[in-house]
Amino acid sequence: MSPTTGAKHPAPSSRPRKPATREANRRADGAATSTSPQNQGDPTLAVPSSAPRQGDPIPAGPTASKSTLHRKILAWYDANQRDLPWREPDCPPWHILISEIMLQQTPVNRVLPVWREWVERWPTPKHLAAEGPGEAIRAWGRLGYPRRALRLHAAAQAIVERHGGEVPTDHTELLALPGIGSYTAAAVASFAFGQRHAVLDTNVRRVFARTVTGIEYPPTAVTAAETRLATELLPSHDARAARWAVAVMELGALVCTARSPKCGDCPVSDQCAWLRAGSPAHSGPARKGQAWAGTDRQIRGALLAALRKSREPLSHPQLVIEVPDSALREPTQRGRCLSGLIEDGLVEPLPGQRYQLPE
DNA sequence: GAGCCGTGGCG
DNA sequence: TCGCCAAGGCT
Structure with a gap:
């Protein structure tokens, strides 16, 4: 659980990317204060009065400000983040992109060994693009959804053909790559290049649904209101926004979990709308499980x-x-x-x- | 927008 | 045990 050291490895590339060290991140986060005048215009978080829906405008109230939410969650992340290799300060964008594709619907623990094999075998998009797609499918192993391997191979080829072998930094160009949708484009732009984007994955959606909207689970599909809310909650500065994105995700993955949330360990439990409402059970339609046997x-x-x-x-x-x-x-x-x-x-x-x- | 697409671990 | 769930994307 110890934070990784930021200065161990020299940054190998001069391309625009995330801040090189955790110290740089900390500096970028340093502007957080809950009382400075610049925060007066921020939406303020409070308990929704009734029938909250994900993405409803944040009501005004004295309870806790947006910057307080930022400060608490970022501080929690500093102390509790997992030491994952794709979060190393000098992890190349290509390796981060690989991790994001692999992590789509697949738990971290199963991704780790396969990711290590991939980045060693195919350290750049050019390496992967030079091989046949079957090699990617075989090396995918049992991660599931093997079309992801095929698309990642196609993405490597597109990166070589369209971007000179370098992972594009632009969100729109990332989105145009095979297998990269709304979430992954924002995640790579944010995690690999330190940009400011609303990164809406299942963890983030759940954290916002509970803390802000006051419901146990977000809607089935991402709504415009959720995107609006996530954008409103984004810190102003790029580096801080990028760190915020991964911090909220981590909170959702480790504390604000789907089944048995560890509210006792949560840094913002004192301002969680869902908890204050008495942790009401999910009222929407039951989430349909996927049939498996015989399918x-x-x-x-x-x-x-x-x-x-x-x-x-x-x-x-x-x-x-x-x-x-x-x-x-x-x-x-x-x-x-x-x-x-x-x-x-x-x-x-x-x-x-x-x-x-x-x- | 609903349905489809793998796999395995856990409560 | 078994249903639920895991950093989604595409059609």
Whole structure:
């Protein structure tokens, strides 16, 4: 849990990016005071009176100011952040981008070993772009959602072709890359280049839903109101905003968790609208779980796992052996899944009913 | 906008 | 045990 040291490694690049050291971040954060006149125009946080909805304007009140929220959460982050390698001050933007793609819907602990393999094997976009997509799919291992590997490979090629092999710093250009959506573009621009963006992931949305709006869970899909709220809460200065983004995420990941929030450890529990309201249960529709047994995804996963394992192309019968028993009686489903994998570019068909990862 | 896309760990 | 959930994106 100890903060990483900032001066251990020299910054290898002169390209614009995040502040080089944690000290620089601390300096950038130093302007925080809850009483300075410049904060008078800030929205003030208070308990919503009734029927709060995520993104409702923050009502005025004497309880706690925006800058207080900033100060407490940033201080908490300084003391409690995890020591993750992609947060090292000199971590290259490309390595940060890889981490963000891998972390989409996949827990940190499973990402760590695969990320280390990737950044060692493909230290720059050019290295990855030089190989076939099948290598990316194979090296993806069991992280899940293997189309992410395919898109990351395509992103590497686009970075080489369109940006001279350097991860673009511009949010719009990041957004144009395969596999990079609203969240990841903002995350890379913020974490790798120290820019000011509203970084709205599931953690941040949950923290704001509880502390500000007073509800247990955010809506299913990101609303315009949430984006507005996240933007309003962004600190003014780039470096501080970037640090704020990762700090709120970390709070959501470690304390303000989905199931059993550790409100006793929360730095802003005293001003949490949801807690003050008595921690009311989620009133919206139950979040639908994803079916798994017997689904196409299970079959696709089994087929692709077999191809990942084998260095040689597999025949159709060899492939069939790998799918679960429950699906053996469903050649229609199997065929649909194999076709789907081929359409997605995850599998390459060869003459004679043989298949392999794409070259 | 709803549905789809993997995988594994945990309460 | 088993449903829920994990730094989303794309169609």
